[in-house]
Amino acid sequence: MKILIVAAEATPFAKVGHVAEVIGSLPSALAKLGHDVRLVIPRYGRISPNKFDLKPVINQLNIPLKNERTEPVSVLASSLKEEVPVYLIDSDRYFNREGIYGYPDDDERFILFCRAVLEMLPQLNWQPDVIHCHEWHTALIPYWLKTQHATTPFYRNIASVYTIHNLAYQGIFGYRVLEIAGIADYNFIYNNAQEHSELVSLMSLGIRHADIISTVSPSYAKEILSPQFGENMNGLLNERSDRLCGILNGIDTNHFNPATDRYLAATFDVKTLKKRGANKLDLQREIGLPQNPDIPLIGMITRLASQKGLDLLEQIINPLMQLNIQFVLMGTGDQMYHEFFSQIAQRYPDKMALRLTFNAILAQKIYGGSDIFLMPSRFEPCGLGQLIAMRYGSIPVVRKTGGLADTVQDFDPATGEGNGFSFVEYDQWMLFATIVRALETYKNREVWHKLMERDMQRDYSWDSSAVEYVKTFQRAIKLRQKVETV
Template sequence: MNITFVSYEVAPFAKVGGLGDVVGTLPKFLQKKVDSISVIMPFHKIVEKNIEKYNLPLEKIDENLYPFSHSLKYPFSVFKSVLPETNVPVYLIKNENLFSTEDVYEYPHPEHQTSYFCDASLSLIKNLLPDVDIIHVNDWQTSLIPVYLRNNYRDDEILNKKATVLTIHNLGYQGIFSPDTLNVAGLPGYLYNIDALEFFGQINFLKGGILFSDVINTVSKTYAEEIQTEEYGYKLDGVLKIRNEDLYGILNGIDYDSFNPQTDKLIPHNFSISNLDNKIKNKLALQEQLNLPKKENVPVISFIGRIVEQKGIDLISEIIDYLTLLDIQIVILGTGDKKYEELLIKYQNKYPDKLSINIKFDLELAQLIYAGSDMFMMPSKYEPCGLGQMYSMRYGTIPIVRYTGGLADTVKEFSCENNKGTGFGFYEYSSSNLLISILKALNIYFRNNDCWKNLIKNAMSSDFSWDKSADEYLHLYKKAINKKNC
């Protein structure tokens, strides 16, 4: 079985969110289970800097290739690198006109850029990877690939044999554009109808991927159920119900070799379940770095993520005044909505000994926060999978979450009575429920040290490695091939 992933971001070449982490990691665990695996992505401007930063190889392997159908007849070159610590090839599609911005998602006409990339990826596959069996596309940016295959290339002797798997990492982002985008993309006009890409007078790239892929999955079992409801479906719940028999949920994993508190080079003090004293040393190092009072018995509660309402930052903001009355410290790292960024900075100025607000992306600081915090907040409005809660548990930092999507699948409510569970959470989306969950955690932290240590050990013993998920993907690929051959 030969697999190729197609994605707009792949860590460490270009990473904006969890999509980059997943596509940069999952192939590493699949490579020993399949005949061959590769990755295709755009040659974004940031890619060259990261290739140099991580000392990765880079060679040009082809040039003057063209998309087959797209109206923008720009030529593209193909460069080749590898995923770090693997032999998985990464093919980079380069065109100076379209992939010309510093930010991965900054191009002014994303509908032109993404549709070109989809068609160019199929040109690359036909010319350089003709033996691929499965094309694994990710999110709306690559969702036109199954649309092209089922319509423009259904008679192509090479491309019509390819099965497709679409992974929806976040249904909230769909790629909705004007109908004339079909002409630019070189797709047939008959796709502008309710049973294809038409979507409330526009066209919807992700809807096309859902309808034309052989198999669809999302990144947790609970989220796969949630997106078929009106509350979470973002007006695609009806389409997803139509494809219900081909819709699966496979939980994301994390790389336990890279995220390992015993060997992590980005934290000052390595530690393990049997040596939690060094975890406290990381807390002191975190407090010192962020100019917070160094107090080992004061719990540090952290948040790492996008500063947006989807991540529950509105709930956190609503209770900060109350939380600062408690003997705790709060650390926040991330960027996002300017309204909340400015509000959080005001709170920091008001409570400088209680709050550290870091409006930036900083991988090294993130690792220290995971290692040095006592608790980790993820009160998301919705969360397809979430990786932060997995990272925090790996480092013995207790998650406080809203039980939705992947958070419901990975965090189990802790009870001192039976010492089972890995964190704390709530269901109804409200700041009062978040506060109650935080107070539950603090009550155990301050009043029952033995119980808290058992909770830490439970969290650190959780297994969210990619091995199990990789086996589930292998099963999914077989389903896609069987469906394609029916």
């Protein structure tokens, strides 16, 4: 197959969140299966032409925008791991900025991006069988393939797959966005409520018009059909539930590899787990906690937001600090959590370390040196943190939701089955009790060692997920062809 992947971010070019990790890994896994895979993202100001060896492939495309105005863009080329061609849409006016999101004209920026992606394909003389779109930034591509390009010979047989990484971020704009995009037939009122009748969800266009809709875990695909997790989109998703599937994300097991990770004080694998202890001592030294090989060390790398369970942690942090533990929390987010956990770290300097940043090197040290990895999320479409932690032998404590439910099975001391610790009810004392269960299990070093071995031996590479995506692409192509023959 010829597969075009379209996203707003991808490692190593530009990253805000875990979406970039996915987009930076999936194309290579698909290419390994023998497919012609190409990737397209915007060329942001932070993407250095010299560092990424950017070469011009299309000098100028005039992209139509509102009021019959056109905007010139160019297309640059690079590669991902020397095997996947990468195209970068270059617009000095819209993308030559240091940041990626959060600008007042984000609607115009990504409308331009979507149009440019489709306009560049005939110029490249490359016609994909399927376009794989990610998040709201790319939602107009499935819409245009089914509307204004539906009868255009070059586009009419191109299938689309639309992946939702997090339904909470939908690209909500005022009705002005319809004028910019040239949309006359928008028929979805956000929230189905009169007070929101002037709001447009760009994501809804991708959901309504894609040949297949996917999410990043099987459990999340089921959860978003309910009002609790549907983010006011569950009605539309239920309408198209026959086209909805969930495919678990993978991780780049070459990059996240404790046997070769240069940031660890001591590399290790499942056969040399005794060497892992040096990483714990190194992490304790790095974060300023007393060096003690025996005290259980809990790690948490997260966005500081209530969605990630910070509201639960806030309510139990003082009793948690009374236990024989150490705790390191790294991340940024809501100011109220910055202030609250700063106070806790000052109150318990020998027990808690706080880093209000994201540092990739320290992240690897936390994965490789912590004993327990905490993810008590209210909802979690997939989650990559628990997958990386297990790869490094840090046992996850999670809430049973979304991808966390699909990857972490609660440990049963009676049978010895399970690979982590989980709780169901979103409640602070359920979280506290689950952490205590993990700490009690940690005291039995033989049992804990088996848990570490079990998690490190699990396969969360992209290999199996890529096979599932191939099946999904094939189904989308068949559905598209079926429409064409009717």
